[in-house]
Amino acid sequence: MQTSHETDIVIVGAGPVGLFQVFEAGMLDMQCHVVDTLDAIGGQCTALYPEKPIYDIPALSVVEARDLIDRLERQASPFAPVYHLDQQVVRLAGEAGNFTVTTSTGTAIACKAVVIAAGCGAFGPNRPPIAGIEAFEEKGSVAYLVTRKEDHRGKNIVIAGGGDSALDWVLALNGIAARIQVVHRRNRFRAAPETVRRFEALVESGEVERVVPWQLRGLEGSEGHLEKVVVADLDGRTKSLEADLLLAFYGLRMELGPIAGWGLNLERNLVSVDPATCATSTPGIHAIGDIVTYPGKLKLILSGFSEAAMAAHDIHSLVWPDKPLRFEYSTTKGVPGS
Numbered sequence: 272m273q274t275s276h277e278t279d280i281v282i283v284g285a286g287p288v289g290l291f292q293v294f295e296a297g298m299l300d301m302q303c304h305v306v307d308t309l310d311a312i313g314g315q316c317t318a319l320y321p322e323k324p325i326y327d328i329p330a331l332s333v334v335e336a337r338d339l340i341d342r343l344e345r346q347a348s349p350f351a352p353v354y355h356l357d358q359q360v361v362r363l364a365g366e367a368g369n370f371t372v373t374t375s376t377g378t379a380i381a382c383k384a385v386v387i388a389a390g391c392g393a394f395g396p397n398r399p400p401i402a403g404i405e406a407f408e409e410k411g412s413v414a415y416l417v418t419r420k421e422d423h424r425g426k427n428i429v430i431a432g433g434g435d436s437a438l439d440w441v442l443a444l445n446g447i448a449a450r451i452q453v454v455h456r457r458n459r460f461r462a463a464p465e466t467v468r469r470f471e472a473l474v475e476s477g478e479v480e481r482v483v484p485w486q487l488r489g490l491e492g493s494e495g496h497l498e499k500v501v502v503a504d505l506d507g508r509t510k511s512l513e514a515d516l517l518l519a520f521y522g523l524r525m526e527l528g529p530i531a532g533w534g535l536n537l538e539r540n541l542v543s544v545d546p547a548t549c550a551t552s553t554p555g556i557h558a559i560g561d562i563v564t565y566p567g568k569l570k571l572i573l574s575g576f577s578e579a580a581m582a583a584h585d586i587h588s589l590v591w592p593d594k595p596l597r598f599e600y601s602t603t604k605g606v607p608g609s
């Protein structure tokens with residue numbers, strides 16, 4: 272059944288940058304609906320690294336990714352955003368001042384402007400090509416992210432991969448897991464030098480086992496409950512590692528998805544915008560955060576926050592054509608209920 276809504280701005284993507292767009296729009300009296308494919312807000316922060324510390328958010332010397340999202344949600348809440356989660360924006364029709372955004376569940380939202388804050392598009396993990404892996408994923412004995420370290424206390428864990436994510440999780444789960452074996456198809460690891468140094472120290476002290484150069488070959492267990500991870504070397508010899516959890520970190524698969532078909536100027540799968548306003552090549556559509564490109568663009572949360580402020584100021588004349596924009600500090604204007 273189709274449900275219909277009406278608002279000023281539809282934000283595609285509820286990552287950190289999309290959430291801050293709600294605040295910036297709200298400060299200029301514009302109401303937002305926010306759509307996300309995932310079933311929770313927070314984008315990469317929630318889906319990929321909720322328990323990791325972030326050190327480069329201004330004025331927060333350190334903040335866990337999950338906590339940052341809670342704070343952004345609270346900051347946006349006085350402006351009563353409406354979230355439509357677990358649904359992808361699949362269609363965008365109309366023109367500046369009169370768009371209709373349609374989602375995969377049939378929700379239709381009429382709006383005056385659209386802000387694309389879709390990060391790297393619809394993202395998902397690169398899965399190892401192992402037959403029958405889905406049954407183990409369903410039971411949680413194969414996973415591609417860690418949402419709560421404590422859930423893995425006392426487990427026998429095989430971590431596969433040779434980059435930052437794999438080794439970061441080795442360090443984070445050491446002391447929580449009963450045993451960690453790290454499978455990588457090369458002898459060298461590609462993580463930050465300090466991370467590799469700490470990892471090597473754990474291997475040296477016998478706290479973590481390094482299984483190189485081997486690669487994943489198969490999984491053994493029953494009804495999705497993992498018992499062994501089978502690995503193979505370059506000569507095709509195999510051996511089995513006892514495990515009740517496989518964490519595989521082979522990078523992210525990123526797809527622009529339906530956004531690629533909206534007629535926007537794209538550059539290497541990113542949306543080109545005017546860096547002064549974050550306007551795209553289509554009037555009424557702005558883009559901010561990781562999905563955009565312009566000379567000097569940094570894929571950082573703090574850059575996305577600034578882009579949200581610029582986009583809101585540029586959209587104002589579309590939503591309020593008869594109301595001149597008066598630049599005001601938040602200290603002067605305040606927020607509803609303050």
Ligand SMILES: Cc1cc2nc3c(=O)[nH]c(=O)nc-3n(C[C@H](O)[C@H](O)[C@H](O)COP(=O)(O)OP(=O)(O)OC[C@H]3O[C@@H](n4cnc5c(N)ncnc54)[C@H](O)[C@@H]3O)c2cc1C
Binds near residue numbers: 320324359389530560
């Ligand atoms: C391990 C790791 C550590 C990091 N550490 C830092 C750090 O220390 N500091 C820093 O500044 N940055 C860091 N980053 C990068 C940071 O997470 C990103 O810059 C940030 O998440 C970008 O925010 P965003 O809102 O633009 O996009 P995202 O967080 O990617 O969110 C985009 C959202 O859009 C949704 N979406 C996409 N397409 C659609 C569609 N068609 N319909 C509906 N929804 C859609 C996605 O589901 C997603 O939830 C890190 C990233 C990783 C992976």
